Amino acid sequence: MANVSLRKLNIVLGGKPIIRDLDLCVEPGEFLVLLGPSGCGKSTLLHSIAGLVDSDSGAIEIGGRDMTDADPSERGIGMVFQSYALYPTMTVEDNMSFGLRIAGTPKAEIRRRVDRAAAMLQLDALLRRKPAQLSGGQRQRVAIGRALVREAQVFLFDEPLSNLDAKLRAELRRELKLLHQTLGSTMIYVTHDQVEAMTLATRIVVMQGGEIQQIGTPLDVYERPANRFVAGFLGAPAMAFVEGTLDAQGRFEADGMRYLQEDASRPAGRSAVLGIRPEHVAIQPDGDFVGEVTLVEPMGNHQVVWLRRGKATLASLVHDARSYALGERVAFSIDTARVSLFDPVTGNRL
Numbered sequence: 384m385a386n387v388s389l390r391k392l393n394i395v396l397g398g399k400p401i402i403r404d405l406d407l408c409v410e411p412g413e414f415l416v417l418l419g420p421s422g423c424g425k426s427t428l429l430h431s432i433a434g435l436v437d438s439d440s441g442a443i444e445i446g447g448r449d450m451t452d453a454d455p456s457e458r459g460i461g462m463v464f465q466s467y468a469l470y471p472t473m474t475v476e477d478n479m480s481f482g483l484r485i486a487g488t489p490k491a492e493i494r495r496r497v498d499r500a501a502a503m504l505q506l507d508a509l510l511r512r513k514p515a516q517l518s519g520g521q522r523q524r525v526a527i528g529r530a531l532v533r534e535a536q537v538f539l540f541d542e543p544l545s546n547l548d549a550k551l552r553a554e555l556r557r558e559l560k561l562l563h564q565t566l567g568s569t570m571i572y573v574t575h576d577q578v579e580a581m582t583l584a585t586r587i588v589v590m591q592g593g594e595i596q597q598i599g600t601p602l603d604v605y606e607r608p609a610n611r612f613v614a615g616f617l618g619a620p621a622m623a624f625v626e627g628t629l630d631a632q633g634r635f636e637a638d639g640m641r642y643l644q645e646d647a648s649r650p651a652g653r654s655a656v657l658g659i660r661p662e663h664v665a666i667q668p669d670g671d672f673v674g675e676v677t678l679v680e681p682m683g684n685h686q687v688v689w690l691r692r693g694k695a696t697l698a699s700l701v702h703d704a705r706s707y708a709l710g711e712r713v714a715f716s717i718d719t720a721r722v723s724l725f726d727p728v729t730g731n732r733l
């Protein structure tokens with residue numbers, strides 16, 4: 384278990400700043416997920432920790448040692464890529480042990496480490512096979528096994544599940560979580576998949592444009608997004624945003640309609656954007672609001688009912704099987720204790 388600390392890191396690629404003045408402390412044993420849209424710099428950041436991309440300024444420390452200019456092989460990390468990058472002519476066993484053999488590790492020690500990793504990843508029966516004789520999920524397990532045998536202090540994962548179908552992805556995701564619980568190693572994991580981020584992370588780092596937008600536990604980031612970008616990026620269907628004003632008593636109004644009652648703890652007398660998540664909109668006969676059904680999306684174990692109220696459109700997560708007709712007017716309530724308010728100009732949480 385080791386900590387990873389990045390200080391004032393800057394990376395410029397092709398003349399463009401990709402990582403800007405980034406500070407980050409990863410605690411020993413943490414499962415830290417870097418989450419953000421395509422092109423936000425997550426992979427570049429991970430590769431810089433691995434030593435595969437040079438930083439232009441700033442410092443990288445791993446396990447308390449300055450690794451800013453260290454060779455990748457000296458950093459004590461194990462890395463798993465999206466593309467499995469296995470040697471096609473080698474068996475599973477040889478793929479897993481390759482790095483150790485190159486490093487001159489004694490045979491008995493290689494055996495011990497390969498057997499241990501194979502048992503953890505249910506690869507015991509496949510050790511003699513070649514990559515072409517494996518499924519995508521099994522190949523990715525081998526790639527994870529190859530990283531595990533290094534018995535590294537820090538493991539880096541770059542979208543390791545992206546090439547797998549939905550079912551396998553979910554299975555391997557659970558295995559990774561169990562693996563982290565067993566090993567207790569520090570893990571840094573890049574994804575643009577919010578379900579992976581929410582389910583795996585001890586803390587999530589949400590990135591945009593080479594900068595950190597928010598760091599927090601999955602619940603923190605989901606329930607108390609620091610800004611509109613984070614609020615809109617996490618959650619499906621996405622949080623609805625309603626532009627309006629807060630009066631002197633903290634009542635929120637938009638489009639001539641009131642959404643929130645008096646509350647002295649809210650900022651007063653200013654414009655604001657109200658953010659409402661679908662699970663906080665409940666269709667119920669005694670609801671305070673009335674909306675018109677504009678779309679219904681059946682999801683199997685629940686349905687998403689889209690409601691229009693004035694100019695605003697809100698999604699409601701419905702867990703009963705009742706059918707809703709387009710144009711039907713229904714009463715609904717909003718869990719006003721769990722809404723978010725943002726500044727319409729800066730986008731920051733109020």
Ligand SMILES: Nc1ncnc2c1ncn2[C@@H]1O[C@H](COP(=O)(O)OP(=O)(O)OP(=O)(O)O)[C@@H](O)[C@H]1O
Pocket residue numbers: 396397401419420421422423424425426427428575
């Ligand atoms: N070698 C390079 N030269 C120039 N630009 C690069 C280079 N590598 C990456 N970039 C650019 O840096 C930005 C960040 O890329 P990066 O791969 O880190 O993003 P990402 O968040 O991991 O995205 P994705 O989820 O699509 O992999 C992108 O705009 C990309 O085009």
